Amino acid sequence: MHLIFLGPPGSGKGTQAGQISAKFTVPHISTGEILRTHVSQETDLGQKAKDYMDQGELVPDDLILDMVVHRLEQSDAQNGWILDGFPRNISQADFVATTIIPADSHPKELVRELRVINLDVPDDILVQRLLARGRQDDHEEIIRHRLQVYREQTAPLIDYYQDRDQLYHIDGNRSIDEVTEDLSQIVSA
Numbered sequence: 480m481h482l483i484f485l486g487p488p489g490s491g492k493g494t495q496a497g498q499i500s501a502k503f504t505v506p507h508i509s510t511g512e513i514l515r516t517h518v519s520q521e522t523d524l525g526q527k528a529k530d531y532m533d534q535g536e537l538v539p540d541d542l543i544l545d546m547v548v549h550r551l552e553q554s555d556a557q558n559g560w561i562l563d564g565f566p567r568n569i570s571q572a573d574f575v576a577t578t579i580i581p582a583d584s585h586p587k588e589l590v591r592e593l594r595v596i597n598l599d600v601p602d603d604i605l606v607q608r609l610l611a612r613g614r615q616d617d618h619e620e621i622i623r624h625r626l627q628v629y630r631e632q633t634a635p636l637i638d639y640y641q642d643r644d645q646l647y648h649i650d651g652n653r654s655i656d657e658v659t660e661d662l663s664q665i666v667s668a
């Protein structure tokens with residue numbers, strides 16, 4: 480399984496990636512979680528990333544791409560993965576298409592197998608969910624900025640993957656179990 484979760488902050492990417500990971504025994508790789516671990520351990524990467532994260536900005540690509548490559552080299556990720564929060568802009572998506580799962584990869588099935596899930600949830604529900612959670616970057620002003628960054632930099636990936644016939648839309652404004660049920664059908668098909 481090679482699955483990418485798109486969707487705005489609070490749409491349930493992490494929640495659903497966790498559910499599918501447990502159900503199908505595939506590693507859940509969240510760039511946000513990896514970054515938060517680096518921040519809490521005060522690594523060099525964490526110190527460079529912290530201000531961007533606190534302000535709701537994307538962390539620069541050069542830091543993110545090395546981090547993702549390093550994670551995907553680990554043994555548990557050799558037969559599949561679920562990417563949550565990556566790619567997050569066109570250049571990261573191009574990196575997936577040229578380096579992680581190249582369009583000319585052999586076997587070809589790998590390219591066909593890549594599925595991209597977009598979770599649709601209205602903005603007011605996103606804000607409510609994130610305010611109720613209260614993570615370090617879950618203050619209303621920062622949430623609104625993360626939504627703006629999402630619209631400007633990440634939402635263009637919807638057309639990017641639609642054009643490649645790899646996109647699945649899911650209504651994420653339902654119960655967690657209902658969303659997981661739909662997702663399970665997509666990944667099992």
Ligand code: AP5
Pocket residue numbers: 486487488489490491492493494495510511512514531532533535536537538539543563564565566567571608609611612625651652653654655658
């Ligand atoms: P990241 O950790 O990826 O945060 P995000 O995209 O803002 O997403 P969230 O974790 O807030 O939301 P989610 O969609 O995962 O929803 P969740 O399941 O948690 O990134 C954080 C920061 O790291 C970025 O701002 C950036 O700085 C940096 N970063 C990360 N990746 C990067 C990259 N590739 N490039 C550059 N920078 C990067 O759910 C949210 C809440 O809603 C939870 O409380 C949950 O319980 C609840 N919930 C979920 N589903 C439902 C449901 N169906 N019904 C009711 N409640 C629900």
